[in-house]
Amino acid sequence: MEIITGVERRRRWRDEDKLWIVAEAEAPGAVLAAVARRHEVSRGQLFQWRRQVRRGELSAAPIVPEFVPVRVMAPPAIAAPCVEKRAAAAPGAGHEAASRLQSPPSSPGRIEIVLPDGTCVRVDDGVGLTALRRVMTVVRA
The missing domain is CATH 3.30.160 (Double Stranded RNA Binding Domain)
Incomplete structure (x- = not known):
């Protein structure tokens, strides 16, 4: 149950949400009234969205590939090799423990x-x- 204490305003539905709800309502065995109730939408609104989908007025936005700029840099001349931070080696463990802390190839x-x-x-x-x-x-x- 939703209690609205202020001025009631219209909800704004994203197209993806509308399409998701319509798809759920059109699934085999789905009951339109139950789907509308579950998503707190009126049955009339759900019928309107179904009509829009069938007419092609409501469709998913095309996925546009997006490129992210990448900058490849030469390693700094004074950069130390990356060292894994593990639990401190036991005292007296010697060269064997130190070699495990060096970065693997x-x-x-x-x-x-x-x-x-x-x-x-x-x-x-x-x-x-x-x-x-x-x-x-x-x-x-």
Whole structure:
């Protein structure tokens, strides 16, 4: 139940939302009144959107490819190799523990991001966008 305390205004529906609701209403076995109730839309409005879809007046916006500028830079002459930050090695672990902290050789599917403050993030090409955003948010903080 929605309680409106101020002046009631018209809701603005995005075309994608309208198309989604119409598609749900036209699915096999769907009950138009139930779909309208679930999305808090009048049945008349839903019939109007269906008519618009059938006439071609309401359609999804075409997906336009978008290019993002990328700048490839030569590594700075004084840049130190990227070092993985792991738990500190146990005292007396010697050369073996130190060699694990050095960056592994670059593999073709690996992406290395070096921030201006020297922080380095290495990910494989299979990392998800959501996971990478979370990591970058934490690193920048």
